[in-house]
Amino acid sequence: MDLHFEQSDYFLNDTDNTSVYVLSVEDWIAFVGLWLASAFTITGNTLVILSFIRDRKLREKPSNYFLLGLAVMDFITGMVSLPLDNMWRLRDEWPYGPVVCIFWTFLDYTVTVESTYIISLISIDRYFLISKGLHYRDFQTRRRVLFQLFGTLLFSAVFHFVAIVVFEGSEHVDFDKECELNGLGALTYVVLAVILEFIIPMLIVCGFNLVLYIRIRSRLSGSIETPQNASCENKRLNTLAKRIPENLNIGLSTSEESSTLETFDLEASAKPSDIDIRSDKQLNVQPVKKSESPCCQVRPKRSNKQKSSKKAATTLTILIVVFIICWLPYNIVAIIRNVSPELVSIRLWDLVNYLLWLNSAVNPVLYATTNVQFRKNFGELLEKLFQPLTWCA
Known part of the structure; x- marks a missing residue:
């Protein structure tokens, strides 16, 4: 999830004949936008984490640990991935050397992919909640949830660590000017990454949410x-x-x-x-x-049944569409960029990366805010945050 940038304008300094790098208008827009996206990502996911810490009721439900894990991964994206990328944009060349680059790409890819895995786990968990009924609490224990979270995180970390080790020493990336994962220059790695990081999670998210909607609609059509x-x-x-x-x-x-x-x-x-x-x-x-x-x-009144069914369908559709919008363009462009680099402009590569990172900003809205207890904590935390402003007014 690392970017190349077009060469912006350089102006000659008349005093010492040195070149001064100046951001273009497009780069300035992206520069400010990335900082705003970073602030929004950090704020939203911090609210989720603080709500989980302060509210015992949230900690008692094992499924809420999925939301906590998702918030932690997205928080790291907003705190590390976006700011470092913005500093790179400001200087036009990667200023921190190969060691920092390798650590940054490893952390960025690991937490971003883990975020998609957790979204998949949430979809599976919601299906089990509907399908298992009374047996759900016995099935989905805290230990099972933590095992799933750490298992997927370990898989993501090992996969990208191996990619770094295998492709280390290749000449795909000049660390003096840019910072990317060397594996992106190998078609084998790109195809495997697309399958493991996007296609499988997408099938899980779409499939389980579709089945979930069918189960909800079936329940609404039954006796209530x-x-x-x-x-x-x-x-x-x-x-x-x-x-x-x-x-x-x-x-x-x-x-x-x-x-x-x-x-x-x-x-x-x-x-x-x-x-x-x-x-x-x-x-x-x-x-x-x-x-x-x-x-x-x-049987309930048809109007109420249709209203509830429509709302469930709308919510599930939003979850699926946002996931696809954020992840599909990046994976398509990554393959095209590897096969025919001349077809992918730098601006296009930037755009698909921004969409991918945007997923970390909207996840708190899509998942945590659908939980009544989380919404209650958000309101209380924001009220305390803005209370000094009301006193000043």
Whole structure:
């Protein structure tokens, strides 16, 4: 994810006959834009990380560790990748030598690719949340989530480390002028990278989100309780609550509705009837008989069903489209640039790299803000941040 830049204008200094490098208008626009993108990326992902640290409820849900991992990777992109690239742009030539370049490219490629892997893991996790139902909490444990995160990170790091070692010593990159991964000059590496870093994650994101939408739509088309018989479910919960010892803090609430279909906060999507079945088994509580809670099932109003289905489809479509827009151009251009370099201008190479980095800026908006608890923490953190300004006013 490293850039070449066109030679901008050089002016002759009359006093000492030295050349002074001056950024072109296009470079200045890109220069300012990259700093703004870096600030936005750092701010958004910092909010996610701070929310996770300060809120115990977020830490209790294993799936939120995916969002934390994604925020950490994107934070590194905003803190390291973008600023160093901007300093390179300002000087027109890579000023830090081969050692810093190799470290920078290794870190940049590793965290950027890991970001796509985590997005894939989030898509798989959301599918399991819908498909496994009551067994999801037993299946997706914190240990399993951390194993997936560290496993994909290790794979990304090893893959790019091997690429650096294998192609070290090749003459594809002049480190005195530019900084790129030497492997980009080898078609074998580029094709393999496209498959592992884009095609497989894209198939996972598209496939699992499509299946997820089908499952959501199928659930909406099925039997759902209406307000007409919601009191039946409340009675069932009240009966169950009376059988639980008073000294146990078990949170049974009838207010947890299917907010998945409204806000896509999948962790809060369980209906009252979907409460963790372990409470009954572990406490040796007898299940409530149908006679104690005679609820009938009826179909919801078509307008509500269509509204929820449309919102779920819109959300999932946005996730897929943004992922493809950010990653597809870079991978296509990388292959063309290797086969026929004359077909890829420097400005085009810049553009596809910017799109790729932009993914790190929008991920907090696409993923963390769909979680009600994260949104609540964002509001509280921003309120504290801007509170001194209100005092001054």
